[in-house]
Amino acid sequence: MNLPNQFENPYHSKVAALDNIYVTHQSLVEAINGITECISWSRHSLEPKGALLTGMGGAGKTTICQFILKRYPPVMVSTDDAHINTVPAFYTSVPSPCGIKALASSMLDELGDPSPGIGSASAMTKRLCKLLVECRTRVIILDELHHLLRTKGKVQGKAEEVCDWLKSLMNKAKVMICLVGTPSCESILQCGDGQMSRRFSHRHHLRDLSCGTSDHPGELAGFLQHLAAQYSLSLGSIAMPDFGSHKLVEQVWAATSGRPSFITLLLQKAVLSALNGQRTSITVGDLAAAFDSGVTIDVAQSTKNPFEMLNYELKDSVLSKLRVQK
Ligand SMILES: Nc1ncnc2c1ncn2[C@@H]1O[C@H](COP(=O)(O)OP(=O)(O)O)[C@@H](O)[C@H]1O
Ligand SMILES: [Mg+2]
Structure with missing residues (x-):
């Protein structure tokens, strides 16, 4: 419904245009360069690297995700017998509450699976690995990792299960994962046998200015x-x-x-x-x-x-x- 003109402030559109203005600063540049280097390195290493980007709400984390996505736009690649719509990078958020099926479904959706929510967790994972390879995906950016935390920064019961699933996804599909969340997410990487902390050893923190x-x-x-x-x-x-x-x-x-x-x-x-x-x-x-x-x-x-x-x-x-x- 359009509001009558007398309720519209003519200056709002001018001010809203300012949202498109971004200014770089040191920790933003370090994070973008560090994550980009990790993506490039992962392509050649036996084990894809994992990165963690942290910052308080409003520090500019999601903005950085958008910068990185722009560096890896989808492209159509033609081979002898097919045209492939590649998705070198995609972005999704950790659903709340989070379980393996909900997360797999949101990733399948990003890759264009026609029925992302259908099937058992293992069937969905199989489909996802196949699609990640077909789409030549190099990096998954997973924002709002703090949804794996319960109140007072405690790690959710399911967090360990989700972390194990992410590690095996990296191994099976040879894809790099960049986790993004508040500083309290460091505690998620401490859960389990220490493997999560080792796999996500490239860490960047967006400081307040x-x-x-x-x-x-x-x-x-x-x-x-x-x-x-x-x-x-x-x-x-x-x-x-x-x-x-x-x-x-x-x-x-x-x-x-x-x-x-x-x-x-x-x-x-x-x-x-x-x-x-x-x-x-x-x-x-x-x-x-x-x-x-x-x-x-x-x-x-x-x-x-x-x-x-x-x-x-x-x-x-x-x-x-x-x-x-x-
Ligand atoms: N480098 C920047 N330059 C200008 N504005 C910024 C910058 N970083 C963040 N902002 C502003 O802060 C808002 C929130 O940033 P966002 O990336 O969503 O933070 P976070 O994901 O850490 O909560 C952006 O929409 C933008 O208005
Ligand atoms: Mg954000």
Whole structure:
């Protein structure tokens, strides 16, 4: 149903377009390069490698999965007697609750099996191995691994069974698996006989962006400057705040803990607040209003608005935590 025009905000589409802007940072580049190297190495080694990518919610894990998928697009390969639609890489999420059949079914679905949910677990596994070989799949990216954890980070009863199944899938289909989840997923790899930990020894962690000091700026400063420059380009003649100021970087860190998804949300809310006010510059006041809207409350270092703090308040409430972070 289309809403009548008077309920539509004309600026929402402008701000939504900002979702397509990505800025690289060190741990993102390291993870993409490390996983790509693992995929290439697996092709030539006797035992395919396994990788684990971890990061807190909103750190950018699924974004990285999409980057990697783009490097291995599906291609049609012609042999003497057939045309094969290859699927060098595909992405799926661990279902919740997870069992072997549910996982096999979601993988079969990705590879175009006409009845992915049909058959016993072993029949589905056989079909899946055959399809993986036919589609020349080199990597399966398995996101939301933390669905194998119960509350309080405990490993689900079925996790060990699922891990054994993943190991045997790697061996049978000679496919590399990249597991993706929150840092608590490390505990999943510890279960069983230690084989899981050995097979998934290539590990990458997406850190929150560091604030640094005015003498030694952290990754957050560069990230904000690049993001602001690209937002400005996309919005056209809109001036962004000066993220060359270390105080402003500290304020953003206090509001977001340096977590990319919350940084983009805060900035987009600030852009919307300026556009709604018919202004062409985003001010610290817009950032303050964005903070007050509560979008970053889950990760904020302080309940008080960091964009309204006096210098000494910011130092006391934020810098003390930064010293612990270092
Ligand atoms: N490198 C980045 N540059 C710009 N925005 C990013 C970046 N990484 C993450 N984001 C923002 O955070 C949002 C959530 O990222 P996502 O990859 O889904 O996190 P995760 O899977 O770790 O929870 C993205 O939709 C995007 O808006
Ligand atoms: Mg995700």
